[in-house]
Ligand code: HEM
């Protein structure tokens with residue numbers, strides 16, 4: 001791994017490309033000079049500077065998306081050596097060569113490694129992953145949150161809607177409309193908030209519509225794949241409990 | 255909205271009544287091991303002496319099995335297994351839950367055809383079912399078919415209980431889900447053992463082998479106590 005890269009001073013990439021949303025994907029290989037500390041994004045930047053493939057032919061630079069470059073925005077998520085993850089945090093020294101880079105195919109491909117994650121944001125809208133505080137008059141300060149609760153809730157708030165957990169889930173695919181783990185965990189976050197709690201039922205009811213929480217099949221890949229270490233399966237089981245309770249309450253007319 | 259409720263019903267029926275019936279079936283079969291041919295016959299007769307047995311069977315076995323089975327096939331069809339990417343224990347169990355559901359579906363249809371349907375057609379009586387099994391089991395291919403079907407059904411039952419506890423929000427944290435994993439996988443081994451022991455018992459009309467094994471197990475349990 002690391003030794004081969006250092007010895008040959010060359011890094012080999014096999015990148016899955018696609019010219020536009022409708023066209024067929026194809027692969028292109030690149031050989032790049034090794035530099036200490038390089039990661040997949042810096043390699044893509046190198047291709048942008050000098051767009052020549054492994055055969056020595058001039059080619060169109062590979063398109064990708066990135067912003068923060070420190071694994072907090074989620075924009076650079078792609079499948080690297082078979083695993084969905086953030087390219088900016090994928091150090092070449094830790095990767096087996098040749099390095100295979102593909103777009104996350106759970107989402108529509110816009111071009112090359114750029115995908116359209118709109119469904120992630122639509123999911124947050126669907127479950128109302130916010131706390132409504134706007135009104136025509138000052139509502140005053142809300143109830144305080146216990147420090148202990150704040151600490152675990154903070155862990156849930158680290159989600160960057162990167163989409164890795166959806167890519168890892170065997171129940172998120174073209175045959176289902178399952179909303180995926182991220183939005184379910186956000187419902188747990190906002191339902192735990194002392195002010196957000198006041199709208200808890202609305203979020204639960206959103207998850208009880210088609211494509212909601214019933215889509216989970218307990219493979220539990222999501223919790224192992226999440227780069228932020230969010231306890232997704234605990235969130236899902238907790239929301240299973242909340243929706244089940246809500247179902248009984250509604251039946252009893254409470 | 256419909257999806258949520260239909261899925262909850264699927265999950266509930268998996269346990270009530272199907273898992274309970276599964277245990278009942280295991281105990282009936284095991285009476286063959288414990289009490290021999292007559293014991294098995296008595297257990298079958300006791301079951302069939304229940305009042306309104308036709309409605310009980312329809313309401314607590316046929317309809318739930320059809321709903322859970324057909325919907326289960328659809329759930330399995332919707333899944334896109336990814337063990338190649340995530341070679342993890344829970345992902346294996348997720349995948350095997352679907353595979354074992356499909357195997358169980360085929361197995362149950364055949365098993366019912368050989369037993370319950372033949373009774374309904376008047377070709378055999380309830381009392382003769384032990385004999386029917388006695389003729390099936392010595393044939394190597396059918397024995398293999400039964401073993402695969404039984405192991406699949408036992409896994410599906412035990413792992414289904416694990417997943418039921420998650421789906422209803424009973425086991426929430428990683429610790430409770432780990433403990434229930436151990437319990438459910440222990441149950442898988444136990445239930446498989448008891449069904450297979452009954453199966454080999456049907457092979458021997460004198461029930462000698464299985465009785466000996468049952469005695470050996472009893473002795474071990476007594477020694478440990
Ligand atoms: C007839 C063929 C059957 C098929 C095709 C089938 C299929 C399935 C599938 C695909 C699941 C996974 C659902 C999920 O994880 O979301 C499942 C769950 C389950 N099945 Fe079956 N099944 C069958 C028979 C049975 C039988 C006979 C039993 C009882 C012993 C049973 C008990 C369960 C239980 C307890 C669950 C867990 C429910 C949950 O996770 O919410 N199934 N079944």
Ligand code: SF4
Pocket residue numbers: 074158159160161162163164165166181182185225226227228229230232
């Ligand atoms: S829960 Fe984790 S894997 Fe899923 S979108 Fe949020 S950060 Fe990404």
Ligand code: FES
Pocket residue numbers: 065066067068069070071072073074075076077086087088089
């Ligand atoms: S660029 Fe923001 S996570 Fe990689």
